[in-house]
Amino acid sequence: MPVAAHRSEAPTAIRTDLGAIFVSLELSQSKWLITSLSPGGGEKMSKHAVAAGDVDGMLGRFAELKRKARARTGRCFPIIVVQEAGLDGFWIHRVLEAEGIESHVVDPASIATSRRRRAKTDRIDGEALVRALLAYQRGEPRVCAMVRVPTPEEEDRRRLSRERQALTNERVRHVNRIKGLLFSQGVSGYEPLRRDRRVRLEECKTGDGRMLPAHLKAQIGRELDRLELLLEQIKAVEAARDAMLAATQAVSPAPAMLLTLKGIGPEFTAVLWSEGLSRHFDNRRQVAAYAGLAPTPWQSGSVDHDQGVSKSGNPRLRTTMIQMAWLWVRHQPHAALTLWFRDRVKQNGGRLKKTAIVALARKLLVALWKYVNAGVVIEGAVIKAA
Incomplete structure (x- = not known):
């Protein structure tokens, strides 16, 4: 042509x-x-x-x-x-x-x-x-x-766990600020989250034996005012979260099934359900990819290695799953997934625990997805007493 x-x-x-x-x-x-x-x-x-x-x-x-x-x-x-x-x-x-x-x-x-x-x-x-x-x-x-x-209802349902996370982060900042102000005067051991925080503040003395300066005490008092407001708001959000989980059980048994597993409480259940498990997935690869826990290979010619997880999915779900994986090892010591994790760490001579816990988080998320959608019982998992 x-x-x-x-x-x-x-x-x-x-x-x-x-x-x-x-x-x-x-x-x-x-x-x-x-x-x-x-x-x-x-x-x-x-x-x-x-x-x-x-x-x-x-x-x-x-x-x-x-x-x-x-x-x-x-x-x-x-x-x-x-x-x-x-x-x-x-x-x-x-x-x-x-x-x-x-x-x-x-x-x-x-x-x-x-x-x-x-x-x-x-x-x-x-x-x-x-x-x-x-x-x-x-x-x-x-x-x-x-x-x-997501539907407007699904989008609104995620607000509670996200707001609680934001309030918790803000609470940590106020606690650290109060401790830092006191430490600069030689005061250590003060816990702003204790109920007697006001009384203990009056008893505090500087490292050189003086009572706290007036302006410093006033500043810490205002910090405690904001901290106490945050504590009340966190309680209100947690109450709304528990009410949402109770209402969701009338539509789907998944939240109740998650709560029966030892080591999974209301907050983990709310995040798991609202951020991930309420969605439809065709297979386990989609579940891991949505959480950003899917492996990322690098293959070119003779080069073949793993770059780690993709981190391209839902960051809240990924963070929660890694936290849950650590608690799973503690509260479910005889579960098959925990035994797999310990065997993997043992093979590495006790090293690379953080890498192995991410792999455990991926396996645990897939196992929970199968559990709430198909009723596949997690091998060796302990159920809470009624």
């Missing part, structure tokens, strides 16, 4: 024959950049900006795109929209679906980019999103990872 004929029959760089208008949204706090590729418009992508939060302007732009595509081709095309998961959450996705528009939310870290130093602008990112959406609609494997958008 002649070279000229071969070139004339070569496919275009971007296929636009999929029967839809492809749109990407590049969202920021000041504006939304709408990048689109329409049938009959060639390979050039159009760009239009609206003010951030201007839903009517966005929908008006979509109507204009449909009108122009129909004028060019005589056909009416649906709109397919993609946006990155980010600070805006999922409310824009829900608005689009309510309008009957097909919408996707993509994990931005899953889109392949050049490893060279590259320019980055909203216009370039918008075009890259459209190209990723085109490849995804064509069915190309591993071109990007679309996020499964």
